[in-house]
Amino acid sequence: MTTPLAARIAREYGTPVAVIDMDKVERNIARVQKACDEAGVANRPHIKTHKSPMLAKMQIAAGARGITCQKIGEAEVMAEAGIDNILISYNLLGEEKMARLGALQSKAHMTVAADNPTVVASLTQAAAASGRPLSVVVECDTGRKRAGVETPAEAIALARKIADSKGLVFAGFMLYPTETGWVEAQKFYDEALAGVRAHGLDATMVSTGGSPNLKNLGKLKGATEHRPGTYIYNDRMQVGAGVASWDDCALNIYSTVVSRAGADRGILDAGSKTLTSDTGGGLDGHGLILEHPEARIAKFAEEHGFLDLARSNTRPEVGDVVRIVPNHVCVVVNMMDEVVMVRGEEIVGLLPVAARGKLR
C-alpha cells in the first residue's frame, strides 16, 4: 500500500528520500520551547540534528537563546546565515581550527567548551587572532565517560586556567547528565561552582544537554540553559526514551520495495548509506515501517534494506513506497543533501541540509 502523498513524492523526487512534515516540526519547536520557558531554562537547540539555518532561525524565532553546534564547520554555516549566538560544545584545538574560530568570532558571539589545558592553550590563539575575548565553558563529565573533566577539583582548576589565559573568559559549565545521574550532576556542579566562586569567578552559563533529558528540564538547580537536538524531528530512540510520541516523529524516510524474492522477505532501496547502521542504542530492527509495523528491517547492505516479513500479516509488493521512522534521525539526516518539506498532504519543496558533512 502506497499513500497518495508517498506516490507523488516518489514520482517527483524518487526514493529513498527524507520527508519532513513542517506542521510537526513547528509543533515540536513550540512544545519544547514552552517546556523550557516553564522550567525557567533557556533553550539552546543543537543543530546537529537538522543542520539547516532556516530551521535554526525558526527555533530562535520561537524563543531559543542561540544554538549549539558540535563542529566548527557547522558553526560557519550558521554564522554565515546570520545566527550570532553559538556554542560549540566540543574541544577544539589546532592551528587550522583556531584560525577559523578566530574568524567566526568576528561574525558571531561564540562560546566553546574545554576539558583540558591543551585545548585551553590552543583557544588563546583564536582569541588573539580575532582580537576579541572568547567565552569558554568547562565541560564536566557526570557519568557519560565521554569528554569532560572527571572531578569538581579539575573543573575548578581548569576554570582558573581559562580565567588566567589571555583573551579567554570563563563562562561557566557544560554538563550532559545521564538520564539517572542528576543527583550526582547536582553535587558535581554545586562543588565546582563553590570552588570557582571562592576564586572570584562565577558561572553565567550552566548548560545541560540532550533531548532524552527534556523530561529532566530544570532538574539541575542553577542550570541556565538546555541543549536539546533531536526533539525537532524525533525518532524511535526518542519515543523509546518517553519524550516523544509516534505522531511527534516529523521525519520519515520514504523508500521503495524493490524486491520480494521470497515470501517472507523483501528488499528496500534504503540501506546503510541512507538509514545508517546506528542501532539507536540497541533497538530491535533498523526503523519502524508505518505501513507494516510488524515488518522488521533486519539488516543492511549499503543500498539494500533487508525486510523480514515473517511476522507481517500484510506484506508490501514490489513498487510499494513505505514510510520509515528511523532509529536515530540525526545520523540519517547527515546522509542527505536535502530533505523534502510537506505540510500534511501538500508538498512544500526542498530544504538543503546546509551543514551536512561538516566533519571538521
Add this chain to the structure above:
Amino acid sequence: MTTPLAARIAREYGTPVAVIDMDKVERNIARVQKACDEAGVANRPHIKTHKSPMLAKMQIAAGARGITCQKIGEAEVMAEAGIDNILISYNLLGEEKMARLGALQSKAHMTVAADNPTVVASLTQAAAASGRPLSVVVECDTGRKRAGVETPAEAIALARKIADSKGLVFAGFMLYPTETGWVEAQKFYDEALAGVRAHGLDATMVSTGGSPNLKNLGKLKGATEHRPGTYIYNDRMQVGAGVASWDDCALNIYSTVVSRAGADRGILDAGSKTLTSDTGGGLDGHGLILEHPEARIAKFAEEHGFLDLARSNTRPEVGDVVRIVPNHVCVVVNMMDEVVMVRGEEIVGLLPVAARGKLR
C-alpha cells in the same frame, strides 16, 4: 605521536579527514586488474567505494571493461564525466527513475539488473523514452538472500520475459555468490544457462561480485566479468577476508585526540558521522589505529570516538593526530565531500567524492 605528514595534513585541512595514498591506490588497481586478466575475466569495478570519476577512469585505463554503479545518481555522475559502459547492479523502477535511465542511455551503454517482472515492466518505459534497446541481466540469488531470483526456473522465466519485452534485451546473469557458495552458484548458473539456450537466448554477460570474492576469481565457469569495489582502498574487512594486507589499505582517517579525561580512555574527533556505526560484519572495535594498534575504538557518539586504552602500552596525548584504518571503507568515504590525496609523504591535493550522497 604524530607523523610529520599527519601534522601537515591537520594544519592544512584540519581533522577528521580521509587521506588516500595514490601510490597504494594505483598498486591496488594494477594488482586486481592483473588478477582478472590472468583469470580470463573482465574487470567491472564497483564505484560505490570511491564515487570518483577520476578513479573510475584510472580503473578503465588500467584495463577495466566498464564500471558498476548501485544507484542511478552515481551512474549520472559517471556518465557526465564521459564513462560510457555502465552496469547498474540494482532493481530500478518507477516513473522518475525511468525518465533518468532513459536519459542516461543517450550518454552511455547502460545495462541494468532485474529480479522480478514488475521491474522488467518498468524498464520498458526507459527504453521507450530513449528509443534505444536496454540491456538487462537477471539477478540470481545464490545464498545471500538479498535481491535475486531464487531458482533457475525463475531466472529462465524472467529472461524470457525480458526478451519478450519491447525495447529490452536479455544480456545474461548477475550473481554474487557467498564466499563458500561457488558450487551452488555454478549449478544455478549452468541450469539457468541451459534453460535460456533452450529458448533461443544466450548470456553474453555473466557477472560475479565482491572484493572478498577476488580469491574466487574465475571459479565460476562461464563468468565473463567480476565487480569488485573495495579493493581500490581496502579496509579491515578486506584484511580479515584475506584479500588485502595492512599495507594495501590506501585510505586512512586522520583524527585528533581531543580529550584524555581518564587514564584508560580518550576521545577522538571522529565519531559515527565520520567512521559510521558499520561494524564490518562484527569486527572488534571500530577501526585500527596505526600508531596504537592495541587501542580499541570502543564506541561512538556522533562526533566522538571513544578510545579504550586499557590494553595500550603507549597512549596518545591530547592534540596527537592518529591514522585509522576503517572497518568498512565504502560507507566511510560516503560521509565525505572530498578526500586528501598523498603520495608517500607528499600532499597532492583534494579529490572530490563526486557521487557522494547519490541515494537515488
